[in-house]
């Protein structure tokens with residue numbers, strides 16, 4: 537049998553220069569947190585086990601609500617031992633992430649827009665709270 541290769545692919549006209557529009561005005565963004573939008577770039581120093589995004593708990597102050605509604609979201613997070621958890625203070629005032637047992641972890645003051653990370657080394661269920669606002673409560677469940 538005979539294979540006939542159609543080797544005459546029409547050449548596309550190369551577009552050598554892409555001129556950006558002159559109206560590209562950069563809006564003054566208030567230094568948004570470096571949100572790595574889904575870019576599948578393999579970074580060289582990623583630990584093999586934790587290639588995914590770190591589990592994150594947001595410290596939330598719902599706008600126009602009372603401080604009593606400030607909270608951690610999600611209120612309960614489950615991770616495996618050795619997985620680093622990030623608490624992200626999205627609010628306008630400082631908070632803490634303090635284990636109720638007073639031992640497992642204590643962030644100290646987390647300023648607005650700051651984060652706290654904790655890598656559990658033992659399994660267990662750790663209730664925690666904010667020392668500044670004791671009604672803020674959540675739970676970290678660590679499984680082996």
Ligand SMILES: [Cu+2]
Pocket residue numbers: 606630631632666667668669672
């Ligand atoms: Cu707080």
